[in-house]
Amino acid sequence: MxxxxxxxxxxxxxxxxxxxxxxxxxxxxxxxxxxxxxxxxxxxxxxxxxxxxxxxxxxxxxxxxxxxxxxxxxxxxxxxxxxxxxxxxxTAADFPPPCPAGLRRFELAQLIAALDARKGLAPDPAAVIAAAGELESVLDELAIAEIEDLSPLEDGIDRLPEHLREAAHFLEIVGQFWPARLQELGYADPGRRxxxxxxxxxxxxxxxxxxxxxxxxxxxxxxxxxxxxxxxxxxxxxxxxxxxxxxxxxxxxxxxxxxxxxxxxxxxxxxxxxxxxxxxxxxxxxxxEDAPARRRRRFVNEALRPAEETADWLSRLERLSELENLDTARLTADALSGVSLIEAETPEGEAASIALALREFLEAEDGTHAIVVTPDLSIAARVSARLKRWGVEIDSSAGCPLRETAAGAFLNLVLALAEDPHDPVALAAVWKHPLCALGMPRPRLRELAARVEKRALRGVRPSDRDILKTRLTSKEGALDERAWALIEATDSALAPLRDEALQSAADFARALGQSVEAFAQTGEAESGKRGWAGPAGDKAAALIRDLMNESAALPAMDLSAFARIVSLMSEERTVREPPPDHPRLQIMGPLEARLQQADMVILAGLNEGTWPTLKRAEPFFSQAMRKDLGMDPVERRIGLSAHDFAQLLGAPRVILTRAERVEGAPSVASRWLWRLKTLARGALGEEAANEALAPDSPYTDWARRIDHPAMDELAQIPAPRPCPPVEARPRRISVTGVKTWVRDPYSIYARDVLRLKSLDPLDKPPGGMERGNAIHDALEDFLNAHMDDLPANAADRLTALGEAKLHEAGLSDAQIVAEIPRVRRAAEWFVARERERRGVGYAPLLIEAKGCIEIDAPAGTFTLTARADRIDAGPLGPAVIDYKTGAAPTAKVARLGFDPQLALEAAILAEGGFPGDKSTARQAPQSLLYIRIRGGRSVGEMRELIDADHDGESLMRAAREGIGELITRFDATDQPYLSQPRAQYVNEYGDYDDLARRSEWASQAEGSGE
CATH class of the missing domain: 3.40.50.300 (P-loop containing nucleotide triphosphate hydrolases)
Incomplete structure (x- = not known):
């Protein structure tokens, strides 16, 4: 007994x-x-x-x-x-039942909305839901403290700071309206019950x-x-x-x-x-209690004693030493035996060190048990992720917000797409979510989604479904029917949420449930219900049910407000998935760790603000108000956390961890850790205290070496020198591609040999390329319509075309409004220059014309292609023109062959490579002209390459010889495709730099002249 x-x-x-x-x-x-x-x-x-x-x-x-x-x-x-x-x-059974959590939240929100309306404010449903959450905390705290009478605050409200005076009005809800409403509903407040x-x-x-x-x-x-x-x-x-x-x-x-x-x-x-x-x-x-455990307990309690009593720490340690019949240094060393400290540079380093300590622990004999205790969920997630590299599955038992689970994320993604059905990111995110099937097997959906994403969603956002359909239509006019069926299935699944009228939260919740099930449907019976499977699905379904059954008190709202409510509530609700059943390792929060026992305990996140958690500014009660009501001071929570900390330090082996920098800024060690270190240093001296707290293994060094090996351990790689077989090398190139071939041959190799092409980002904002293409298209249509004569209102017509093309390019109405003055100035400048040119004998001959020539080469015929912006017939010969809305090459660069586009187009023209009238064939160009159109302060610029020292014939001949030499050189099997070999033309970032691994070798090779 x-x-x-x-x-x-x-x-x-x-x-x-x-x-x-x-x-x-x-x-x-x-x-x-x-x-x-x-x-x-x-x-x-x-x-x-x-x-x-x-x-x-x-x-x-x-x-x-x-x-x-x-x-x-x-x-x-x-x-x-x-x-x-x-x-x-x-008789306790006669007490009213507790108010359901969802109903409580919504009813409080309705009371807050009524209070706002009384003040003449228009309540936002999502904002009042958030405020109701704050008010719930107040109700819970008052219930715990068993405080019902708030009258002690009445006399002092007018003397409060403005923000607290405003918040104090919410206490009317707590003291009057909420108790009355609960009585009407027949419920009791959960905390008071x-x-x-x-x-x-x-x-x-x-x-x-x-x-x-x-x-x-x-x-x-x-x-x-x-x-x-x-x-x-x-x-x-x-x-x-x-x-x-x-x-x-x-x-x-x-x-x-x-x-x-x-x-x-x-x-x-x-x-x-x-x-x-x-x-x-x-x-x-x-x-x-054995002697080592007793000594540690006494040492820890001494370190955490009341702040007023810490002045004579060392004398108290001496008295403890006398009780233990040891000297102070020996007592301290015994107390810290089994306790170690890891101070990593960053949270990532802290998590990596913890994971290594756990992995090392698993090498010990079976039957031992280790736990990681931290209030910081991000540390728990990082440790769990790190352990997976060794096949160790361990999750935090604290759970995670519903919003971060598959089911919760799907609710929010569907709502985001319903808010903006043309958003490419939202479309791709919904299609790629594992719960999305849209009535078809997942592999088929993935294949169709990838096809639509690549052809229609990349680049500038399609502003409507017609543009999507155009992008899914081939040049021959054939619509990709299967891909379009995916768009139609998506619109059908969104249909319940597309009503733009104000609705109740219950109606929106019902519609959301229908949409989620339509998206989740695989074609099999009841497969739409799979979105509600598992712990996260149960929580998601409960959220929908709460909104359907208990939100009647909320005012009507639009879809955006409803989406914010779902986002907020899914962030607040916690899902606890059954954790991987690891027999020896666990991660938990301080509350869950109470009374737990383990052979090794790792206390992580020991920084001020994390552990102990510092409560944010009190929204409703000042310290004086709390005292007037008889509430516990907010510091009481720190005391409870300190007790958890002291209890956990009783384990046989304890590792304390923190990060010295968090989010790039220096962090402050937890007050408890600081006290332990200070007492240890006072008893042992700084060096000996650091040694006493040093971990048995160099975890931070191991973590650093795993992820960041020393540079001298890495073999220096050379620049890539791919030499594909001649038959695999490209046999055609455009005149605009020659510039790339000269400056960055590796890009030609990656694009034309490996057939890799960089993709535009999803929802790419319209930029310089889109504006430039719009101006090009406007000029093309304008000149095709006015090949002979310019109308009196030519500038107005060109401005209108520019506006239309900017809209087609995806610019928003607001962006177009800002662009129109630039377009008008550019149009007026261009029309004036066009009239001048036509007045001296130039006339448009070819607009956006395609041409090509075949060149004999060692490995066989090579085709040079071009798409000329414009070719004019001139009084002494043709003029080859290219429009630029960005930077145009200098005459020197073009003449040296580093950007020979115009001269090569002239060569193609001279050799009869353009269609139509051949009268200009075999003629040297009279003009090689860049027309730079800007519309800003510098409206435009005419940059002519031909001058007294550089005639068209010599420029054309040099370019023709240069392309022949380039083709011949790369027809040799030992000619490599180098990555940006010319130092003066190195880009900060090229599309294929990662493939070429430039960051690993370029610093040494740059400027080598290869």
Whole structure:
């Protein structure tokens, strides 16, 4: 027999941090039951969390055997009148049921909207939903503190700062409107009902003590109603309370000065509430604390003692040393044995170090268990991802927001697409989502989606479905029917959400559910329901149900407001997928980790603001208002977190981790970590303290070397020199491609030999290329319409064409409005120059004409092609013209052959390579002209390549010889296609630079002249 109930009441025990709390408790219950499996069911055990309740059941089975029946195990916060430990017929069952969470949120939102309307404000449904969430926190906090009367605040509201004075008006809802509305609905506020249940149970047991053992274990009694129940349980004939880690060594002076941020503040408040002193709390029967664990506990408690008592830390350490019969240095070294510290440079480095520590831990013998505890979900996600590189599957039991799951993301993606059905990113995202099928097998959908994306969604956004259809139509006029069917199926699935009228949230929710099922349909019966499968699907379906059934209080809204509501609520709701059942590793939050036991504990994210989490600015209550109402100070939460931290430090092996920089800025170490380090350095000296806290293995160095090997360990790669067989090399090129061939042969290799082509981004904003193409197209149409004479209103006509072409290019109405003045100035300038040219004998001959010639070469015929913007007939010979809206090549660059476009077009013309009138054939060009059209301050520029020193014949001949030499050179099998070999023409980034791995070799090869 453990003798839990042998001493007179009230009975309160404490288990030190180093003991396996739940295993010790289970062993005591098993002993108290006389090791009789049948008597275990006589016990009622109340625990603080559901996880601890599950773990305790496992501990009972370990102690009594897997076939043993377990005690009645309940989570304190889940106690309700319709289940044990309440007796049947309890009067607590008459208490109104709790208001459902969704209904509570929407009803509060309606009250906030009414308050806004009373002030003359137009309430935004999504904003009032967010405000209702803040108000729920206030209701919960007031319910926990059991405060109903808010009248103490009334006299001081006018003296508050403006933001708090405005927020205080919301307290009308808390104190008046909400209680009245709950009475109308027949519900109780969940927080107040929970407290009422605990008080009711305390009252029943006080009046009629149960005839069986009752144990409340692991709770710090931070909620008044819980504290009241614990006080009753401690005094029951067969009742006791078991506390986690009460510090019996703290001197009375320090105990009496404990502030709300101290780890023992919660336990001190509990003992004060139930009217007990520390001396009356007994050590838990059968638990013996060994010397190393005791020394660590004392050292940690000393480090975390009240701030006012830290001035004489070292003298206190000396007194502890005397108690342990050790010198201070030895006491400190023993206390820190098994504790190490990792301070990584970044959060990524911190997660990598943790993952390596866990991977190393797995090399130890089976049966040991490690947990990572952190309030930072991003650290948990990073560690989980890092471990996957070794095939270790481990997820955080804290779960993740519904919005980040497949089901939740799908809801939001469908709504985003419904808001803007022409958004290429939204279309591609919906089609690529694993839940999307649109009535066809997923492989077919993926194939069609890829086809539509490549042909129709890349580049500038198609502004309507007609443009999409045009892009899916071949040059011969044949529509890709299967691809178009995907567009039609998408529009059909979106149809329920396309009503632009204001609707209720319930109607939108119903429509969203229909759309989601239409998108998810694979063609098989009931396959549309697969979007609601699994834990995340259940949560998504529950969100839709809540919006359909409980949102009647919300005003009518548009689709955008409804989408914001779904986004907000899916971010707030947590999904806990069944984690991979790893037998030895877990990641959890501090609350879940309470009472957990492990051989190694990693406490991660130990920076101020993360752990402890610093509450943001209080939206409703100032500190003075909290004091007036009798609420706990906000620092109380830090004290509870500090207790968690101190308890977790009791594990045999502990690794503390933090990142020195977060989001590029220096971080501040957690106050608890800072105190531990400061006390250790004071006792040992800085160097010895750092050595004492150094991890057994160099995890940060390993992490750095895994992801960033030292440069001297990397073999320097040479620049690529691909030499494909001659038969694989291209046998045709355009005159505009010659510039690329000269400056960056590797691009020709990648494009024409490997047949790789860079894709435009989705939803590409219209830029210089689109504007340039629009101007080109406008000039083409204008000149084709006016080959002979220019009308009097030529500038107006060209401006109108420019506006139309800009619209076709995808520019928005606002962008076009901004462009029109530039287009008009450019049109007026161009028309004036055109009249001048025609006045001296030039006349348009060919517009956007295609031409080509064949060139004899060592490997066979090579074709040179061109598409000339314009060729004019001139008084002394032809003029070859190219329009530029961006930079035009200088005459020197063009003459040297680095951009020989116009001279090569003239050569093609001279050799009869353009269609139509051959009268200009064999003539040297009279003009090689770039017309640069801008429309800004510098409206335009005429850049002529032919001058007194450079006649058209010589430029044309040089270009013709140059292209022949280039073809001959690359017809040799040993001629490589080099990546940007000419230093003066190196681009900062080319389409094929990654393929050529330029970043790995270019710094050395640049300027080599190859």
């Amino acid at each position: 453990s003798g839990l109930f042998a001493i007179p009441g009230p009975r309160v025990y404490s288990i030190p941090p180093s003991a396996a709390f739940l295993d010790r408790l289970a062993a005591a219950v098993w002993d108290e039951a006389g090791r009789d499996p049948m008597r275990l069911t006589d016990f009622t055990v109340l625990l603080p969390t559901r996880r601890s309740a599950r773990e305790f059941a496992d501990s009972i089975r370990k102690a009594a055997g897997s076939a043993a029946l377990t005690p009645e195990i309940r989570t304190i916060g889940d106690i309700d009148a319709d289940a044990p430990p309440f007796e049947p017929g309890s 929970r407290s009422a249940m605990l008080h009711a149970l305390a009252d029943e047991w006080r009046a009629k003590p149960p005839d069986h053992p009752v144990i409340a274990a692991g709770s710090t009694g931070s909620i008044p109603a819980t504290a009241a129940l614990l006080g009753v349980i401690a005094g029951l004939p067969q009742g006791c309370v078991v506390l986690p880690g009460l510090d019996a060594d703290l001197d009375d002076k320090a105990w009496n000065k404990i502030d709300p941020q101290h780890p023992q503040s919660g336990l001190k408040s509990l003992l004060d509430r139930i009217g007990m002193t520390r001396e009356e709390v007994k050590a838990f029967p059968g638990v013996r």
